[in-house]
Amino acid sequence: xxxxxxxxxxxxxxxxxxxxxxxxxxxxxxxxxxxxxxxxxxxxxxxxxxxxxxxxxxxxxxxxxxxxxxxxxxxxxxxxxxxxxxxxxxxxxxxxxxxxxxxx
Numbered sequence: 001x002x003x004x005x006x007x008x009x010x011x012x013x014x015x016x017x018x019x020x021x022x023x024x025x026x027x028x029x030x031x032x033x034x035x036x037x038x039x040x041x042x043x044x045x046x047x048x049x050x051x052x053x054x055x056x057x058x059x060x061x062x063x064x065x066x067x068x069x070x071x072x073x074x075x076x077x078x079x080x081x082x083x084x085x086x087x088x089x090x091x092x093x094x095x096x097x098x099x100x101x102x103x104x
Contacts, residue, residue, distance in 0.1 A: 001092065002036060003059045007052040008087040015081045016048050022081075023052065026074060030054070033068065034061030048083075059090055 011019050020040060027038050036055040043049035056062040066088075069075055078086065 002055050002057060003062065004091040004093065005054050005056060005059075005062050006087075006089045006091070007054070008089075009050045009052070009078070009081075010083045011048045011050065011081050012083055013048055016042060016050050019050055019078065019081050022077070023050075027052075030065065033065040034058065035065065062090075 009016075009019055020042065023040060027040075030038060034057045036057060039053045041051040041053060043051070054062070056065075066075075
């Protein structure tokens with residue numbers, strides 16, 4: 001079963017657009033590392049807060065990917081735009097309802 005991972009980024013004031021642009025450039029290669037889907041979300045009430053919602057084959061794939069990204073220097077590049085460390089959380093889906101969810 002796939003695992004969902006969220007990454008919450010709290011950017012320096014006014015830098016969310018720059019972060020989103022950078023992520024849009026680098027994230028497509030993420031699909032080569034066990035990632036099945038990537039979505040970026042921007043908080044309507046705090047425009048400097050961006051969340052990446054990703055689906056991975058396994059948590060281990062994601063953790064290996066994070067190490068790869070860190071080794072490339074990308075993590076440091078992202079960190080320069082943030083006011084605090086990126087928050088990472090892992091989720092197992094326990095229920096879904098709606099179009100395309102299969103839980104109708």
